[in-house]
Amino acid sequence: MMSGSSRRRIGRGVAIVGAGMSNFGMFPDRDSKDLFAEAFSEMLASVDKGFDPADIQAAWIGNFSNDFFVHQAHWGPIIADLTGIVPRAVTRTEGACASSTLAMRDGLMAIASGMYDIVLAGGVEEMSKCTTEEVTEGLALATSPYEGEAGYTFPGVFGALATAYFHKYGAGREHLMNITIKSHENAPLNPKGQFKQTIRDLMEARKARAAKKGEPVPDWADEKEALFDPRFNPPVAWPMHLFDCCPISDGASCILMVAEELAKSFTDNPIYIVGFGQGSGRGLHACPSLTSFEANKQAAAEAYGMSGLTPKDVQFAEVHDCFSIAELIHIEDLGFFPEGEGYKAIAEGETRREGRMPINTSGGLKCKGHPVGATGTAQMYEVWKQLRGEAGERQIPGRDLYIGATQNLGGTGGTCTFTIFERR
Amino acid sequence: MEERPFSDISYRKFLEEEKFMGSRCRKCGQIYVPPRRFCLECRSEDMEWHEMKGEGELAAFTCISIGPSFMIEEGYDRKNPYCTGVVTLVEGPRMVARIEGVDARNPESIKIGTPMKVEFLHRGEGDKARTFLAFRPA
Numbered sequence: 001m002m003s004g005s006s007r008r009r010i011g012r013g014v015a016i017v018g019a020g021m022s023n024f025g026m027f028p029d030r031d032s033k034d035l036f037a038e039a040f041s042e043m044l045a046s047v048d049k050g051f052d053p054a055d056i057q058a059a060w061i062g063n064f065s066n067d068f069f070v071h072q073a074h075w076g077p078i079i080a081d082l083t084g085i086v087p088r089a090v091t092r093t094e095g096a097c098a099s100s101t102l103a104m105r106d107g108l109m110a111i112a113s114g115m116y117d118i119v120l121a122g123g124v125e126e127m128s129k130c131t132t133e134e135v136t137e138g139l140a141l142a143t144s145p146y147e148g149e150a151g152y153t154f155p156g157v158f159g160a161l162a163t164a165y166f167h168k169y170g171a172g173r174e175h176l177m178n179i180t181i182k183s184h185e186n187a188p189l190n191p192k193g194q195f196k197q198t199i200r201d202l203m204e205a206r207k208a209r210a211a212k213k214g215e216p217v218p219d220w221a222d223e224k225e226a227l228f229d230p231r232f233n234p235p236v237a238w239p240m241h242l243f244d245c246c247p248i249s250d251g252a253s254c255i256l257m258v259a260e261e262l263a264k265s266f267t268d269n270p271i272y273i274v275g276f277g278q279g280s281g282r283g284l285h286a287c288p289s290l291t292s293f294e295a296n297k298q299a300a301a302e303a304y305g306m307s308g309l310t311p312k313d314v315q316f317a318e319v320h321d322c323f324s325i326a327e328l329i330h331i332e333d334l335g336f337f338p339e340g341e342g343y344k345a346i347a348e349g350e351t352r353r354e355g356r357m358p359i360n361t362s363g364g365l366k367c368k369g370h371p372v373g374a375t376g377t378a379q380m381y382e383v384w385k386q387l388r389g390e391a392g393e394r395q396i397p398g399r400d401l402y403i404g405a406t407q408n409l410g411g412t413g414g415t416c417t418f419t420i421f422e423r424r
Numbered sequence: 425m426e427e428r429p430f431s432d433i434s435y436r437k438f439l440e441e442e443k444f445m446g447s448r449c450r451k452c453g454q455i456y457v458p459p460r461r462f463c464l465e466c467r468s469e470d471m472e473w474h475e476m477k478g479e480g481e482l483a484a485f486t487c488i489s490i491g492p493s494f495m496i497e498e499g500y501d502r503k504n505p506y507c508t509g510v511v512t513l514v515e516g517p518r519m520v521a522r523i524e525g526v527d528a529r530n531p532e533s534i535k536i537g538t539p540m541k542v543e544f545l546h547r548g549e550g551d552k553a554r555t556f557l558a559f560r561p562a
Contacts, residue, residue, distance in 0.1 A: 132490065146520050159485075159487075164510070167484075236490055284518070285520045
């Protein structure tokens with residue numbers, strides 16, 4: 001039987017020749033159109049040899065739940081109008097937090113098939129105009145129905161996975177804190193991110209505020225001591241605390257994809273999509289493992305098979321750290337570290353920018369922000385920047401980068417994607 | 425067992441009657457909870473209702489401080505978190521369910537592997553009446 005892992009091929013090569021991203025954060029004065037326009041303008045400016053947007057033949061736009069969050073659905077034609085693509089085809093894709101990776105996938109298939117040569121893929125989400133309770137409820141629409149009625153929230157599902165991981169492998173909250181601390185170390189280096197402070201910066205700010213108010217000043221010895229303090233880091237869905245969770249965000253991102261043979265007419269430095277995989281998964285009640293996402297395994301097998309590459313070939317990755325435990329599970333599922341060993345590698349600094357396998361140099365969803373529909377192509381934006389050596393202060397130091405990857409999760413593992421990018 | 429479609433609606437109706445029901449493949453014996461109409465193992469559609477023992481052990485859990493609106497309406501909040509978990513049933517399958525009878529304010533006291541027994545929570549009145557699957561330490 002065909003398992004579908006190693007025999008899939010991209011029929012015609014596809015390259016990214018432009019990428020843009022809005023600032024991510026909470027923007028009461030900007031709506032989805034404003035945010036997408038910001039990303040689109042940067043994408044146009046990033047095409048080295050120039051580009052006429054009238055040449056876009058079709059677009060796919062990821063959006064999870066603006067129908068719920070801002071009571072507006074059918075974002076394809078709205079973005080088409082905004083960007084001047086009208087009257088050509090623009091389609092909305094929905095895969096929960098992986099919505100814009102699915103936009104890229106549709107664009108990839110369209111170019112690979114020969115149907116189109118020049119395609120826009122992107123995504124947008126506008127979440128901050130809702131209350132925290134409304135956002136929690138909106139996101140919970142992507143859990144399985146059984147999880148919903150058992151009272152699970154998004155952080156709750158990941159909290160449960162964390163307890164299973166802790167029990168199986170002997171890890172604890174302190175190991176997840178290494179992920180949070182690392183993401184916050186990268187955060188100040190990303191000018192577009194939602195949070196730009198390290199945990200130590202936040203600790204010192206808290207101490208200064210207490211001193212100014214004449215309140216008792218916390219005497220935390222280090223970041224972990226602060227993160228163990230429930231006043232600094234209250235529980236959300238134990239063992240997920242505030243600093244284990246990505247924020248509520250607004251934002252947009254997009255990439256310009258073209259057929260390989262056209263790539264050099266747009267830039268001397270295109271980034272090729274050489275492997276893509278996507279998997280689906282069941283809820284917590286039916287998944288084969290509580291410490292792994294079956295959808296990740298499928299996505300990874302497909303993408304490695306398609307590209308002919310192995311986990312060892314991938315030099316860095318953006319992975320979907322909606323919650324700290326998710327980053328840990330992903331880096332094991334994708335084969336970057338053996339199962340049950342990831343938390344030790346993280347503790348040894350291997351996933352830091354200077355480490356052997358930098359993960360989430362952007363600050364990750366935790367610090368960069370997670371406007372869910374925009375996240376997939378925003379991860380690709382980071383890989384585009386890193387592979388082209390344009391990541392500024394957060395550029396991975398001392399290495400010639402040519403293979404990067406993005407992993408994007410939708411729902412509670414219901415959709416996972418893995419994409420491998422190459423600079424030639 | 426009476427004729428009811430192997431569906432989520434039937435499953436929930438059984439819960440209201442305080443019955444925890446799955447479906448069992450007559451061909452290969454595989455048990456599914458919630459029930460499935462098709463056996464994913466042998467692809468048979470020859471299923472029968474199977475009453476679960478309602479016993480198992482805690483496989484994963486979380487204590488939620490910020491819940492969805494229906495849990496907030498039940499009085500749960502940051503000061504009064506609730507526990508929900510994953511239980512591995514003695515028949516093999518797992519199920520997600522509310523976990524009662526544990527101290528959700530003190531999650532360190534809750535242990536994976538704890539033996540569990542089923543319970544049925546009836547909440548709300550009239551049109552809003554719902555029955556939820558729950559487990560508590562045996």
